[in-house]
Amino acid sequence: MKLKRVVKVEAERDPAFALWISQTVGGERIRHCLQCGLCSGSCPLSLYMDYTPRRLMHLSREGFKEEVLSSYTIWLCTSCYACMVECPKKINITQLMYALKTRAMQEHFYPKRFAIPVLAREFSRMIRGSGRITESRLVMRVFVKTAIWRLLGFSKLGLRLFRTGRMRLAREKVEKRSDIVTLLNAVDTTRKELAR
Amino acid sequence: MKYAYYPGCSLKGTGRAYEESLLAVFRALGVELEELEDWNCCGATTYISYGELQSYALAARNLSLAKQMGRDLMAPCAACYLVLNKTQHYVREYPWIGQIVDHALDAIHLPKDIGVKVRHPLDILLNDVGLEALKAKVVHPLTGLKVATYYGCQMVRPYASFDNQRNPTSMDRVLEACGATIVYYPVKTHCCGGSQKGTLPEIGLNLIRRLLTEAQRNGAEAIATVCPLCQFNLEAFQDEASTTSKFHIPVLYFTQLLALALGVRLNEAGFQRSFINIKPLLAEKEIAYA
Structure with missing residues (x-):
């Protein structure tokens, strides 16, 4: 029998991460969290999570970066905002989930071919390129990059959508596509200037 | 306007x-x-x-x-x-x-x-157009049609700008003005899983199944929605979500039901794009349509 310590200790904390989360948009009040559990109770996905939202809030503010960024919790969040509405301390939990997803993607904290971050990446690429989303093309891109065999399972559904005119392959796009690129780039330049 | x-x-x-x-x-x-x-x-x-x-x-x-x-x-x-x-x-x-x-x-x-x-169109219908003006334009009342109004998440959360966050009723009021009967639907603001049916199929399907089960249990003959992703999830995966009981329930945008009542022709209100044909239900309920 192999024994493993399950209690986390002070030495495993990353204080910089704890500071970062409390300075992130939506996380300003994370230190006020009462650990009441209304977030976990109202979350429709919490029963599938490795850490419930309540536990994730606590781990984050204490700086347990590894556990938080490699958790499935952040990817299971569907942005339904139930937790945020119920939180008595008005912590913007949904917004923090976005910020944690961003960090996890930047620092490669997710399993390879995991569909949710791939969807986020492909979605963003499509917007940068076209300014709009063509649903059929997006779905195909995600399947090709994650689990191409699953496309077969969708052939019947795809056919029904095609027959009812709900699946269009023509690319949706804005006229001024260069404006979209300029807009997105301007955000990055301004942010860097402000940081200085 | x-x-x-x-x-x-x-x-x-x-x-x-x-x-x-x-x-x-x-x-x-x-x-x-x-x-x-x-x-x-x-x-x-x-x-x-x-x-x-x-x-x-x-x-x-x-x-x-x-x-x-x-x-x-x-x-x-x-x-x-x-x-x-x-x-x-x-x-x-x-x-x-x-x-x-x-x-x-x-x-x-x-x-x-x-x-x-x-x-939101519901906000405009209630507060700018008004229910009385809407009622006056109804030509084919949806009398007797039992509808579950499914609001989903993001119309009322986190910002409830024109409706109640926990128990929204704007869609109920608009459809009642068209003669429909709104059934008890306690999961009306629960999450459909969004894109999770695509990314984590088993979990997504469980969420969808719960919404369909509740609609069926409460006697709904149609589900009205305000979100394209909710509509898609609830309509496209009914076969997959069926267990011992089979699901076969039209899932429509609330605007489609409105269009029906206002006398718009079915194929000008997108009914031809549904996976489930609405006509047998309308015939059964003796609801006239154009």
Whole structure:
């Protein structure tokens, strides 16, 4: 029998991460969290999570970066905002989930071919390129990059959508596509200037 | 009455029936909608995890375009409605975000002022058109049709701008004005799983199954929705979600039911795009249609 310590200790904390989360948009009040559990109770996905939202809030503010960024919790969040509405301390939990997803993607904290971050990446690429989303093309891109065999399972559904005119392959796009690129780039330049 | 109209990406794809029925309903009510010129994707709930600040700039471009038109902006898609509202909140709450968004708009020569009113069609129907005016236009009342009104998440959360957050009733009132009977539906603001049916199929399917089960248990003959993703999830996976009991329930945009009542022809309100034919149900309930 192999024994493993399950209690986390002070030495495993990353204080910089704890500071970062409390300075992130939506996380300003994370230190006020009462650990009441209304977030976990109202979350429709919490029963599938490795850490419930309540536990994730606590781990984050204490700086347990590894556990938080490699958790499935952040990817299971569907942005339904139930937790945020119920939180008595008005912590913007949904917004923090976005910020944690961003960090996890930047620092490669997710399993390879995991569909949710791939969807986020492909979605963003499509917007940068076209300014709009063509649903059929997006779905195909995600399947090709994650689990191409699953496309077969969708052939019947795809056919029904095609027959009812709900699946269009023509690319949706804005006229001024260069404006979209300029807009997105301007955000990055301004942010860097402000940081200085 | 005239509004700027922001369709969003889904209403041009899987949610075409929403756009078709919405335009038909407002035409019948004498409300003018002008599509926002050269709009872009709002970023939904996906772009933000890739680039938070960029996602606000994307939404702001649409708001700025609407500002130029000088009209309230109607956003029928629940996700678009939320994202546009949220961007306005954050720009106000965090001046440094506002500064970045302003600079980005400046770079593409658009006005920085993004303070337009973002409106949901239900809000417009209730508060601008009014239920009495709507009732007066009903030609084919939906008498006896039992409808479960499914609001989903993002129309009322986190910002309940025109309806109650925990127990919204705006869609109930609008459909009741058309003669429909609204059934008890305690899961009306529960989550359908969004894109999870695609990314984590088992979990997504469980959420969908619960919503369909509750509708069936409470005797609903149709489900009315306000969101293209909710509509798609509840309609497209009924076979897969069926266990001992089989699901076979039309899932419609609330605007399709309105169109029906206002005498719009079925194939001008996107009914031909449904997977489940509505005609047998209408015949059974003796509801006339055009």
